[in-house]
Amino acid sequence: MSLISAKNIYLRYENTSVVEDLSFNVEAGDYLCIVGENGSGKSTLIKSILGLKETAKGHLHMGDGLTSKQIGYLPQQKAAQRDFPASVWEVVLSGCLTSKNGGIFFSKKQKELALSNMEKLDILPLKNKCYRELSGGQQQRVLLARALCATEKMILLDEPVTGLDPVVTAEFYSLIRKINSKYGITVIMVSHDLFTAVNNATHILHLRKTDSFFGTTAEYLKSEIYKSFSGGDTL
């Protein structure tokens, strides 16, 4: 059974229809990249997947025990966060809030989960550092660790490499690959970067208003939409 299956859904932003008649599936272990121009409805789709917004028509189906609250989300950074006095530990641990269920304090198990996720992303030494004093790449790793704390199955990343330099960007992408292949976490990533998308993802969802493309990366590379979007260059 698919983790997410969407069949003929319609999305609206304020009062305009942005995406019509969209269908796609996400299976466990997939690495899906969502690409598309600005205003093509990427953010709206993310909100729908996260359960923050209803679809205008049709249904986004969650399967295999996944609910929208169990998706580890890595949102775009806001300016306010850049000078926020919080330690890395506090930020990562806040990802466990979903599973806290009523108690006042975090349980020992949750703290262990946070520690193990920090270890996976090589940020254990940063534990007591101040979030705002980290480099951009380190900050993204911290937020990724937090996202992992909130999920067992799937992470959703919204343009995670914005503002990072090429070396750090490459490192970050390889980290995502590792999470996907080594730990079996399903990845959905919104990206501007078509080149890395086709190099990393197993599936591509190219959003357009009416004739969005969804398929495997191999299929996408052969498609018309890819050729016109990438300016006819082939890899």
Next chain:
Amino acid sequence: MMQTLEILFSQQFLVRALIVGVLISLCCALLGVSLVLKRFSMIGDGLSHVGFGAMAIAAAAGVAPLYFALPIVILAAFLLLRMSEKGKIKGDAAIALISTGALAVGVMVTSMTTGMNVDIYNYMFGSILTMSGSDVVISSILSLVVIALFGIFYNEIFAVTFDESFAKATGTKTSLYNMLISALTAVTIVIGMKMMGALLISSLIIFPTVTSMRLCKSFRSVVLTSSLTSVLCFLAGLLISIKFEAPTGASVVCVNIALLAVFSLVKAISGLNKPSVLKRILVAAVCALSLTAFAAVMLAGESSSYKKEKPTVVATAFAQYDFARQISGDRAEVIMLLAPGEESHTYEPTPEDIMKIQQCDVFVYGGGESDRWADNILQTAPESVRVIKMLDLVELHKAKHGHTHGDGHAHEDEEYDEHVWTSPLNAAEIVSAISEAIIEADGENAGFYEENANKLIDGLLRLDIEFEKLIAENRGKSIIVGDRFPFRYFAERYSLNYSAAFPGCSAQAEANPKTIADLIEKAKAENIDTVFKVDLSKGNVAHTIAEGVGARVETLYSCHVISAEDYENGESYISLMRRNLEALRQSFE
């Protein structure tokens, strides 16, 4: 020094101030962290203005201010939250709209009812020293609730503050917690207004957080440090206000400013050497400690001045102070609370003042609306304090005064005047009451006091005759006062015709344009060449009228507050009233 502190903190009013102050400082610091980091700093400011408006309406309607303001401010908090969430009007604009709007409504309501009375000034600048017992209980309970809820939902509040989109996506009910933060802020603002005043309360929310953000690197340390600095600043501010007889609210804010400067400095210095976190916290602790030590040292110089050989008389305003000092000569200590030149309507007792009242032998005050703070203090005063309430001595003047404006329509205000002493006959009444009380306190010098009192009463009666003669000779003439009018007892005594720009004696901000026009017409019609202002007033309205008519501006002395210069020159009630006599005589010529 310890002795001074011991005496101070055995006083009930200070213990109350201490309890409530510490609790409110804690609440403000906790919520401040979230508000400042969410870029909602100005919400506190906006809500305090709403609180002011609500309190003004409550005062006008005669309902308990706290119970009325609390739901209104909570509602306003939700409204602000919704407006900024919906994004239709940007958050800062929404706050400015609501806060200035509420302020304007508050001012409208007060100007249409009581005028800017003492309560309103208290809401603006706070009066933590005159809290009633029930105020203390309610404030304490509410702040404990705020602190408890913040503790219980600490992790949620962190998540919502740090990254709302993540928290929302992973199933935290962010709007619920935003509402919680808003509601807690509203409660804190309303109870804090009593202490800090509407104009200063938001500084308690902002300063501790901004200060601790200089040095702290985690959310938890910011929360703890700002709680600690907030409480320390309150304590230091309270001590400073005792030492310098300064208002408590402003003192607390000034200590906060100083601490922010210290923390910023420490940050600048430590930024150069990059010491460890521990080292920085150590530096901060040293700073905080030295600050409290500084406040303590300031108190150390104070020797216990409360031991007294002579009987003491405490008088709130100049007239009764003058009477008491004339009666007692050098054999009693007479203290005037309203300093020369001080604005009587914004007067707020300092801890020192309250101590003086509670330890004196005779306390003389007006007892009207503007003295309500004193009633609170007297509740806890010992029996040994003999209280003279001047309004009780003379018949309460609550006449409907229908003084006409130029067009002849009567202006009916049900308002009473507290300046009972402006009639010399009343003054004589007050003098005998004061001398009786002083004699009761110090029987040994009874003869001396009695003689002085009789001499004084003689002078007052002579003054009365002269006024009566002058005004009787000029029957039919009237005077124009382009100011408030604190002479109702005087005017009544001699049946003096007058027209004043403000109906009562409250320090209103603006005069009604129609009234000014009417007064100018009247002056022209009656060929009046003198427009009066009241002493210590700038006389803006009087000058406007005088210019319109081509008249000169003269001063009438109310003897409520004496100017610093007159005080230095040793002027008395009688000498000031003689100036009035001369000014009236000239205006009639």
